[in-house]
Amino acid sequence: MTSSLVQSVDWLTIAPPTLTAVIALVVLVADLFVPEERKQLLGWTAIGGLTVALALLVPLRAGDRSTFCLTADTQVRACSYTADHFTLVIQLLVLGGALLTALLSLTETREKLPAGEFWFLLLSSAAGAALLPASRDLATLVVALEVASLPAFALVGLKRGDRRSGEAALKFFLSSVTATAVTLLGVSFVYAATGTLHLTELAQRLDDVPGQLQTLAEAGVALTLVGFAFKTAAVPFHFWVPDTYVGAPLPVAAYLSVVGKAVGFTGLILVTVVAFPSYADVWGPALAVLAALTMTAGNVAALRQVSTRAWSAVRLLAWSSVAQAGYLLVPIAAAAYSSDDQIGATVAYALMYAVVNLGAFAVVALVARSHPGNRIADYRGLYASSPAAALALAFFLLNLAGLPPGIIGLFAKVTVFSAAVDAGLGWLAVVMGINVVIALFYYLRWTALLFRTPEGAAVEKAAPRSPAPITLAIALTAAAGAVLSGYPQFALRFAANSLF
Secondary structure (H helix, E strand, O other): OOOOOOOOOOOOOOHHHHHHHHHHHHHHHHOOOOOHHHOHHHHHHHHHHHHHHHHOOHHHOOOOEEEEEOOOOOOOOOEEEEEOHHHHHHHHHHHHHHHHHHHHHHHHHHHOOOHHHHHHHHHHHHHHHHHHHHEOEHHHHHHHHHHHHHHHHHHHOOOOOOHHHHHHHHHHHHHHHHHHHHHHHHHHHHHHHHOOOEHHHHHHHHHHOOHHHHHHHHHHHHHHHHHHHHHOOOOOOOOOHHHHHHHOOHHHHHHHHHHHHHHHHHHHHHHHHHHOHHHHHHHHHHHHHHHHHHHHHHHHHHHOOOOOOOOHHHHHHHHHHHHHHHHHHHHHHHHOOOOHHHHHHHHHHHHHHHHHHHHHHHHHHHHHOOOOOOOHHHHOOHHHHOHHHHHHHHHHHHHHHOOOOOHHHHHHHHHHHHHHHHOOOHHHHHHHHHHHHHHHHHHHHHHHHHOOOOOOOOOOOOOOOOOHHHHHHHHHHHHHHHHHHHOOHHHHHHHHOOOO
């Protein structure tokens, strides 16, 4: 007896990304009718929509729902959308990151950026990013990747009349399109070798690829990884990062550093651990080498930043994000040598990184209001003029460095280090240890600058004016970081429950 081809859609399962997309359309249409002086309503609508989308994750917390399945037979079930624990944790990270980005953007859209276009593009990208971790076939995965990426190109170039912004958007677009084309070529090779796009079926059929198609399958596996490695900003696919972050509006740079990275490492996890486990001997060594190169290149470039150079603060955070991508890749590479349990270390590290990096960008956005050049030197004596902002930034930087009182940063790094050791990747653990020491120098140098005596005869008269949305974003990220530092086991327990 054949099963019916007519399927019912589990709307609750797909509610978080669907609602985000619907709110994006509502904002786009409303922009035509809302008068200029009330455009802020669009931003609050976007924030409200993201908050509700986050709340819709609560009914799915059991992590046992799927939809768009080939058959109802659970023995051979292959679904295109699955809301398991892994999906829910990444959707929490993505939608939470988009919500904090929206808070940072309220002031920007009132003063500099076109509100309607900005909110539509941000919500559209967030919808694609929320869809990606639930995707369980290569077609949906690639579509979600592009839905997350295409609006991001426009967001980077949204500062009209700014040559740097247009150049950054073009560089980001051209390099990303090239990576996507390579990925699509890889997907087509994998499909030609196996006859399926569903990840679970791919894992089975790649075990039994005919000899004449073996080379085609291996090439497909390698090429498919390229697009996701690009989104993760892994070396040598990292060259777009510094100029893109500098050219983009600061909230967009924060969004790319967290949500864009989450899209990349989520895609890598799905295609490697779920779809291509039988080719671990291909992607395992490749990701291990990429991790070593990425963390080294990122840290060395961050170390070389000149504090008096314009936008050096943003450039340092950009190169720091490249280095952090290297740490994120370590447990994924380790999964090729041991077990899927290593993926929990990547998820735990990503949760820590998302909180503290968004917090650091929030403080940078605050300081940029009084120092548009955003040089690292501009932060000298910040504690004297704005103690709360200085303490918050110090806390975020120490977390990124893995030093107390940022216990969660140290905890996350130890977890990643342990994943490499447990997998027998001692050489990668040594490389990581060296890079952590290198990173300490530039994080501590910036932190120390916050508490030095300001240059000149007197302290600056006025502290950077802090709009309420930016203050709220800093407070939320600092509070989340403090909770995780006080109870770091929460992140690991949360991550451990996220595995497929």
